[in-house]
Amino acid sequence: MSKFVEVFGAEPDGVWRAPGRVNLIGEHTDYNDGLVLPIALPNQITITGSARTDGVVVVATAGQDGIISFDLDSLSPGSVGDWAAYPAGAAWVLREAQYEIGGANLLVESDLPSGAGLSSSAALLCATAVALLGLRDISVDPAEVARLAQRAENQYVGAPVGLMDQMASMCCTAGHALYFDIRAMSTDQIPFDPAADGLALLVVDVKAPHRHVDGEYAARRQSCEQAAAELGVPALRSIAFEDLDDALSRLSDDVVRRRVRHVVTEIRRVEEAVALMRAGRLRDVGPLFTASHASLRDDFEITVPELDVAVDTALAAGALGARMTGGGFGGCIIALVESSEAPAILTAIEKAFAENTFPTPTSLDATPSPGASRIS
Incomplete structure (x- = not known):
């Protein structure tokens, strides 16, 4: 029996992933309109999900963090705390942007080491966003998802982060580094294998x-x-x-x-x-x-x-x-x-x-x- 079935009692509708990242070079230039050069890691946060019809999001982890639920209509910055602030923030920002997401059952699994500076928070936000959108077959440009994830971390979680982590999690490609010009808001895929x-x-x-x-x-x-x-x-x-x-x-x-x-x-x-x-x-x-x-x-x-x-x-x-x-x-x-x-x-x-x-x-x-x- 899968962990999702064990927790939620039904088969999932899909599985989504978002990776962590390391920055090859360009550290601490991101809030100076700088240039950064990250890669996405094979380590990732994976979200297995199914749709609900009651407007409630239930989030569980494969670890020991328990199960958290929240009503989409009652979300506001600060209304959900601790680790669940990140999936709640992703749901909140998508609703604020007028995307018609609905309730969901979400199981979060990760092989990203926490506290290692590998952008696990950005990966969790991005993975939740793509899962909530995917459950409703809503297509959104990856860079826009990255910007929404940054907004969620800034305004919902309350962390004044830049955009590099989210862009890396959403926009990197295999065998390349992401050349991200923050001032121009432009990207280029640089061969790096x-x-x-x-x-x-x-x-x-x-x-x-x-x-x-x-x-x-x-x-x-x-x-x-x-x-x-x-x-x-x-x-x-x-x-x-x-x-x-x-x-x-x-x-x-x-x-x-x-x-x-x-x-x-x-x-x-x-x-x-x-x-x-x-x-x-x-x-x-x-x-x-x-x-x-x-x-x-x-x-x-x-x-x-x-x-x-x-x-x-x-x-x-x-x-x-x-x-x-x-x-x-x-x-x-x-x-x-x-x-x-x-x-x-x-x-x-x-x-x-x-x-x-x-x-x-x-x-x-x-x-x-x-x-x-x-x-x-």
Whole structure:
């Protein structure tokens, strides 16, 4: 007997999925109208669903989170809390956008590690949205679903997130990275298939607890906005790389200068990475990863010892490049490595963590995968 039948007592009408993601490069440029380059992971949130006729959504998980139900007509921001705020937020935003969704039974399953910075919240919002739409045979452009999912997280859940995670979850394709220009709201699929070149992209969860995240994120955003105001530009994206030194000389605060330097140089690294990928020179992207990590560590100051040790160890063990990925203060690193060297590099990281009495890290496959879709 399937888990869905066990919980809801009937066969489902369909199954939908939405993946997590990692950002190859472009970290913390998203609220500066920047450029980002994520891939979707094979790890995903899967929702098995059936339609109801009473306007009630019942959400269950395959884990221990219990069963939550809510009436579509009574949804408002804050009316459903905890983990269920995400499926409730997806239902709320679809109704606000005038999509004629109805009640549903939804079973949520996931193989995305929580707390690893792999965008499980965006995946849950997107998976719920595509399931609720799919149950009513409503077709919506993937980018529009991404924008709705962002709105749900901003306005219903109350998290001031950007659009990268949702766009990656909805719009990525297999064997490609998603080149997302946030200012232009344009995307391009950039060939990125490490395995075809004898390479692997390792994602290592360092198991570090996120420390003072909310205040730190807000402080960095405030610094970037302060710098833009002082320089008279709408966002730091408006500062050309060639004009960076001049812009830095006009700022009096050293911390603000370092934040600006990270954003402007990170945008430049995205452009360079895209050019290398288009030319089929994937190995040459590695040093850009490493330069990105140094900038995130020294200028943006969002790494922690576990992330730095993992990156330094991977590089010493032969990685072509490595960097933290995600919001920082914990989470994961990514490392571009020769496929044949991946096991030895992982072993070296595990050994280094043991020597530093850090928690045992875990790794997962980072094959560039497709975005959200119906499975059956």
